[in-house]
Amino acid sequence: MPRSTAKLVFFYLSFWAFLKMSLKFKNAKRIEGLDSNVWIEFTKLAADPSVVNLGQGLPDISPPVYVKEELSKIAAIDNLNQYTRGFGHPSLVKALSCLYEKFYQNQINPNEEILVTVGAYGSLFNAIQGLIDEGDEVIVIVPFYDCYEPMVRMAGATPVFVPLRCKPVDGKKCSSSDWTLDPQELASKFNSKTKAIILNTPHNPLGKVYTKEELQVIADLCIKYDTLCISDEVYEWLVYTGNKHFKIATFPGMWERTITIGSAGKTFSVTGWKLGWSIGPKHLIKHLQTVQQNTVYTCATPLQEALAQALWIDIKRMDDPECYFNSLPKELEVKRDRMVHLLESVGLKPIVPDGGYFIIADVSLLDVDLFDMKDSNEPYDYKFVKWMIKNKKLSAIPVSAFCNAETKLQFEKFVRFCFIKELVDKDFKADIINVKIWS
Amino acid sequence: MDHPPSDFASQLCFSHSVEFVKLASEEADIVNLGQGFPDFSPPEFAVEAFQHAVSGDFMLNQYTKAFGYPPLTKILASFFGKLLGQEIDPLKNVLVTVGAYGALFTAFQALVDEGDEVIIIEPFFDCYEPMTLMAGGRPVFVPLKPSPTQKGEPDSSSNWQLDPTELASKFTSRTKAFILNTPNNPLGKVFSREELELVASLCQQHDVVCITDEVYQWLVFDGFQHISIASLPGMWERTLTIGSAGKTFSVTGWKVGWVLGPDRLMKHLRTVHQNSIYHCPTQGQAAVAQSFEREQLHFGQPSSYFVQLPQYIQRCRDHMIQSLQSVGLRPVIPQGSYFLITDISDFKNKMPDLPGAADEPYDKRFVKWMIKNKGLVAIPVSIFFSVPHQKFFDHYIRFCFVKDESTLRAMDQKLQKWKAELTP
Numbered sequence: 114m115p116r117s118t119a120k121l122v123f124f125y126l127s128f129w130a131f132l133k134m135s136l137k138f139k140n141a142k143r144i145e146g147l148d149s150n151v152w153i154e155f156t157k158l159a160a161d162p163s164v165v166n167l168g169q170g171l172p173d174i175s176p177p178v179y180v181k182e183e184l185s186k187i188a189a190i191d192n193l194n195q196y197t198r199g200f201g202h203p204s205l206v207k208a209l210s211c212l213y214e215k216f217y218q219n220q221i222n223p224n225e226e227i228l229v230t231v232g233a234y235g236s237l238f239n240a241i242q243g244l245i246d247e248g249d250e251v252i253v254i255v256p257f258y259d260c261y262e263p264m265v266r267m268a269g270a271t272p273v274f275v276p277l278r279c280k281p282v283d284g285k286k287c288s289s290s291d292w293t294l295d296p297q298e299l300a301s302k303f304n305s306k307t308k309a310i311i312l313n314t315p316h317n318p319l320g321k322v323y324t325k326e327e328l329q330v331i332a333d334l335c336i337k338y339d340t341l342c343i344s345d346e347v348y349e350w351l352v353y354t355g356n357k358h359f360k361i362a363t364f365p366g367m368w369e370r371t372i373t374i375g376s377a378g379k380t381f382s383v384t385g386w387k388l389g390w391s392i393g394p395k396h397l398i399k400h401l402q403t404v405q406q407n408t409v410y411t412c413a414t415p416l417q418e419a420l421a422q423a424l425w426i427d428i429k430r431m432d433d434p435e436c437y438f439n440s441l442p443k444e445l446e447v448k449r450d451r452m453v454h455l456l457e458s459v460g461l462k463p464i465v466p467d468g469g470y471f472i473i474a475d476v477s478l479l480d481v482d483l484f485d486m487k488d489s490n491e492p493y494d495y496k497f498v499k500w501m502i503k504n505k506k507l508s509a510i511p512v513s514a515f516c517n518a519e520t521k522l523q524f525e526k527f528v529r530f531c532f533i534k535e536l537v538d539k540d541f542k543a544d545i546i547n548v549k550i551w552s
Numbered sequence: 553m554d555h556p557p558s559d560f561a562s563q564l565c566f567s568h569s570v571e572f573v574k575l576a577s578e579e580a581d582i583v584n585l586g587q588g589f590p591d592f593s594p595p596e597f598a599v600e601a602f603q604h605a606v607s608g609d610f611m612l613n614q615y616t617k618a619f620g621y622p623p624l625t626k627i628l629a630s631f632f633g634k635l636l637g638q639e640i641d642p643l644k645n646v647l648v649t650v651g652a653y654g655a656l657f658t659a660f661q662a663l664v665d666e667g668d669e670v671i672i673i674e675p676f677f678d679c680y681e682p683m684t685l686m687a688g689g690r691p692v693f694v695p696l697k698p699s700p701t702q703k704g705e706p707d708s709s710s711n712w713q714l715d716p717t718e719l720a721s722k723f724t725s726r727t728k729a730f731i732l733n734t735p736n737n738p739l740g741k742v743f744s745r746e747e748l749e750l751v752a753s754l755c756q757q758h759d760v761v762c763i764t765d766e767v768y769q770w771l772v773f774d775g776f777q778h779i780s781i782a783s784l785p786g787m788w789e790r791t792l793t794i795g796s797a798g799k800t801f802s803v804t805g806w807k808v809g810w811v812l813g814p815d816r817l818m819k820h821l822r823t824v825h826q827n828s829i830y831h832c833p834t835q836g837q838a839a840v841a842q843s844f845e846r847e848q849l850h851f852g853q854p855s856s857y858f859v860q861l862p863q864y865i866q867r868c869r870d871h872m873i874q875s876l877q878s879v880g881l882r883p884v885i886p887q888g889s890y891f892l893i894t895d896i897s898d899f900k901n902k903m904p905d906l907p908g909a910a911d912e913p914y915d916k917r918f919v920k921w922m923i924k925n926k927g928l929v930a931i932p933v934s935i936f937f938s939v940p941h942q943k944f945f946d947h948y949i950r951f952c953f954v955k956d957e958s959t960l961r962a963m964d965q966k967l968q969k970w971k972a973e974l975t976p
Contacts, residue, residue: 137728137759138790140820141665141687148823153618175610184835188603195589195805196798231650231829238828263827378615385614385834407682408657408828409650413836414805415602 147263151514158499159508165536168498168508170317170470172382172533174444177437179426180381184419193415200402201229201390202417208424209375209390215431216360217368225395228402229412233347233376233389236401237264239408240343240372240391243400245270249308254294256515256524258317258345265311274517275302277319288465289321290356296330303334309341310334312361315348318473318515318529320466322356332364341397342367347376347389348469350438353446356467362393369394372401377420379470381437382533386416445470445533452532470533473512477526492525501528572919576929583962585872585951586929588737588890589804592956595857598801601842605835612834619822620648620810621837627844628795632812636783636793644815647825648832652767652796652809657683658828659763659792659811660729662820664689668728673714675893675936675945677737677765689729693938694722696739698884706873707884707895709741710776716750723758730760732781735768738893738936738950740886742776752784761817762787767796767809770858771954772888773866782812789814792821797840799890801857802954806836865890865954872953875964879971884948893933893948900947913946922949927966 140148152169159166175181187193200206206223214221221227230236237260245251247269253261255276265272277292312331314323323331335342344361352358362371372393378384391401430436434443449465452472456463462475476497483496494511502508512527576584593599605612619625625642633640640646649655656679664670666688672680674695684691696712732751734743743751755762762781769778782791792813798804811821850856869885869892876883882895900914908917915932923929933948953960 138663138761138816140823141661141663143665144662144820144823144827147827148819150826153826156617169615171614173611173614176613181607181610181613184606185603188599188606191593192591193805194594194599194602194803195591196587197805231833232831234831235829260827260830267827383613385612385616385831387829387831387833407679407686408654409807410653410679411807412650413807413833416833416835 143267143269147267151259151510155498155508155510158502161502161506163506164502165507167530167532167534168510170531170533171384172470173535174382174533176382177423180383180419180423180437183422183426184415187415187419187422190415190418193418195414196411197414197417199406199411200224201227201412202414202421205229205417205421205424208421208428209392212424212428213392217363219368221392222395226392226398228391228398228405229417230389230391230401230405231409231412232378232387233345233374234260235387235409236372236374236389236391237261237343237345239401239404240374241265241268241270242408243404244341244343244372244397245308248306250304250306251308252299252302252310252340253517254310254312255517255520256318256512257311258313259515261311262517270308272517273302273307274520275299276520276523277316277321286465287462289316289319289467290324291464292319292321293327294330299330300334303338303340305338307338307340309343311343311345313345314361315346315351315358315466315468317348317469318471318510318512319464320469320471320473322352322358322467325359328359328361328364332361332367335370336366340370342371344371344373346373347379349375350380351442351445351470352468353442353449353466358468369396372397381420381423382441386420388412388416388420448532448534448537451537452530455537456530464527470531471529472532473527473529475526476528492521494525494528498528572923572929572931575920575923579923579927582923582927582929583959583966584929585953585955585959585963586931588952588954589798590802590954590956591959592802594802595843595861597846597857598803598839598843601846602803602806602835602839604842605838612838614834615831616834616837618826618831619643620646620832621834621841624648624808624837624841624844627841627848628810628812631844631848632793632795636780636788636812638782638788640812641815645812645818647811647818647821648837649809649811649825650829650832651798651807652765652794653679654807654829654832655794655809655811656680656763656765658821658824659794660684660687660689661824661828663761663817664728667726669724669726671722671727671730671760672938673731673733673736674938674941675736675738675933676731677733678935680731680733681938690726691938692722692727693941694719695937695941696736696741706877706882709736709739709884709886709888710744712739712741712884714747714750719750720754723754723760725758727758727760730755730762731765732762733765734781735766735771735778735886735888737768737889738891738931738933739884740889740892742772742778742887745779748779748781748784752781752787755790756786760790762791763794764791765794767794767799768889769795770800771862771865771890773862773869774887776887778888790817792817797836797843801840801843802861806839808832808836808840868953868955868960871960872951872963875960875967876951879967879974883951890952890954891950892953893950894930895947896949897947913942915946915949919949926970928963 206227210221210223241264245268249270250273251265253272362373377388427436456474492513498511510529512524513521625646629640629642660683664687668689670684670689671692698712772778782793797808873883886892906917906921913934919932930949934942934946
């Protein structure tokens with residue numbers, strides 16, 4: 114074989130080997146297209162210390178003193194440095210059972226009806242992996258906490274979207290309760306393939322707290338179509354005056370088909386502890402436990418013990434204004450009101466949330482000149498937030514990040530601000546957020 | 553109304569070791585040598601590091617970076633960069649996970665597809681098989697086999713080897729990954745350089761990803777050396793190296809683990825991570841970072857925990873070996889890890905009919921009998937084998953020797969009582 118041909122053959126074989134090699138190191142199909150993430154992108158942009166970060170839902174206020182103290186005490190206890198029970202540290206599941214029994218008609222079995230997970234995020238993952246199959250449909254209400262869609266897709270299922278729609282009342286201030294589901298539209302999304310609906314109340318990003326009537330509509334459909342309900346209630350304690358949090362699992366016919374998810378991070382302002390829980394009937398929780406056994410096996414011991422102790426302190430004083438379940442929403446309502454006022458004063462139109470950590474605002478009225486981003490085909494709110502970070506040193510999260518591709522345009526005028534922040538208490542005339550910077 | 557589990561959940565049977573741990577907790581006055589966790593204190597510097605993490609900056613109570621608390625990824629990159637002889641970028645080549653268990657899960661989900669083959673060496677840490685199945689993969693088993701020993705000579709984990717021809721035959725065009733565990737659980741084998749070179753050459757030849765579980769990397773005895781396969785030529789670009797703070801610093805309850813690897817593989821693990829748990833708890837990571845910083849200063853010196861721990865544990869191992877031998881149990885001397893396996897053939901011959909289900913392997917029945925009648929907990933080794941091979945390895949049980957002096961003395965008491973009952 115002449116040398117030039119040999120070289121060609123060698124080159125061809127090497128190229129083919131390289132191609133094959135690149136194919137083998139490809140990702141598994143389950144995560145195809147799931148690699149981008151709005152937080153990674155925006156946290157990076159907001160990382161500049163001169164930028165005021167009202168984006169991520171991360172409290173910069175201190176957790177309650179007794180919560181910190183409990184963890185400190187526990188850090189000195191030797192045997193809490195080793196593995197605990199995989200499905201939840203015994204004293205923690207007992208405390209959770211005691212707490213939530215006050216809301217459910219029946220006793221909750223701590224070993225069979227509760228699972229402790231790596232944050233509420235981990236509960237969502239366990240529930241979806243444990244119960245949802247390839248080919249199933251899962252109803253997701255738009256806007257949605259952004260992980261619901263990729264988690265459903267990772268399980269090989271199809272998300273079916275149904276949007277909250279705004280019906281503002283003239284003269285009345287815009288509030289999250291103006292956003293509702295159209296019952297007919299919602300019903301049209303259910304069919305024999307519907308495995309579950311994901312509910313989030315209080316809602317992120319809107320702050321909507323579903324009413325009893327709204328939940329009844331959902332419950333009726335779940336029962337009619339024999340569908341599961343995965344209810345993300347991480348902000349359950351953060352409900353403001355005039356509103357009440359209802360647990361759909363307490364509605365007739367719902368306990369046996371609902372997984373209710375809670376979060377230590379949002380309950381005690383300790384997002385870095387990454388402890389959450391799923392509560393539900395044994396015949397569903399056992400599948401989440403199977404997933405747990407094959408994913409993380411167990412959660413960190415000292416944090417679970419500290420959480421148990423903190424829960425006991427507040428369980429004993431549920432009617433006391435000092436109980437964190439009562440004091441935090443009071444504290445946040447004040448911050449919410451200041452934030453509403455602040456956003457209005459700079460010409461934005463906030464939607465007053467009935468619950469949760471966040472407030473969304475219509476930014477289109479400012480009609481900001483985004484000339485240097487006109488070539489980008491990102492939604493308006495993405496461009497606006499990037500402009501705001503760059504020019505106003507203020508970061509937030511575009512609400513279209515909480516939408517599927519088809520509904521992004523419906524929500525692209527909205528931006529989400531987090532108000533569980535120290536600076537919201539400061540005098541508005543102070544330098545950080547100043548009306549002047551907007552003029 | 554029937555709400556069946558997802559396909560995955562229905563395939564995964566209840567974990568065997570969970571079953572035995574539960575059994576042990578139901579009996580009073582037992583000595584638990586089953587599950588792998590220390591019952592002595594972690595080193596003071598680690599405890600202090602955790603106390604510092606929970607009583608210092610209150611912002612450590614909040615989320616940190618998704619892929620790892622920056623001071624931790626930084627120290628892991630520098631510490632292991634030196635060990636592996638590799639430039640490691642804390643952002644691209646390091647992922648912090650919920651224990652090494654979480655790292656394994658993340659790796660399987662990121663890379664293994666429906667129909668992919670995954671080679672698993674038997675005996676194996678029992679989660680590798682269900683994790684392969686959960687990812688839709690097909691486990692392909694290759695056994696470590698003991699060579700016959702000289703009469704009177706104790707068996708050793710180094711005596712258990714892979715047959716090179718058999719190993720090569722397991723690689724096909726569908727092989728996606730090879731799972732290596734060194735030091736090995738349950739056997740305690742520390743793979744030699746030659747053995748690793750054989751695995752490496754096959755992985756390169758067949759373009760396979762190597763997932764290496766090295767949680768016991770510091771628990772190596774008798775002068776044996778732990779070698780990370782990622783440090784071998786041509787292997788960094790195709791290897792995911794998994795480690796555990798729990799086993800490194802005797803803090804299994806902190807559940808902090810990590811994966812080190814090339815960006816082109818790590819990016820897929822990051823995708824799984826951000827769609828499963830997203831963040832790991834912050835304070836545990838801060839404590840591990842501080843602990844590694846301390847070890848980096850003491851590395852290679854007598855004051856290093858990585859020097860002191862294996863020295864202490866080797867004494868525990870030797871104590872246990874002697875005690876077990878005194879009742880006619882025949883331990884296989886492990887070169888490393890937390891565990892040793894013990895041959896119970898003599899008991900199988902003398903008392904073959906222990907209570908249990910019809911097809912229940914002998915070692916499981918033996919362990920249940922031992923828990924109930926002798927007050928000692930161990931784990932039957934057949935659970936670390938694939939179902940078709942369990943019947944060939946039903947005459948071994950696994951003990952954990954990473955225990956406090958008082959636990960080992962309690963074990964001695966139980967064994968002496970047992971010995972007394974044996975002599976007529």
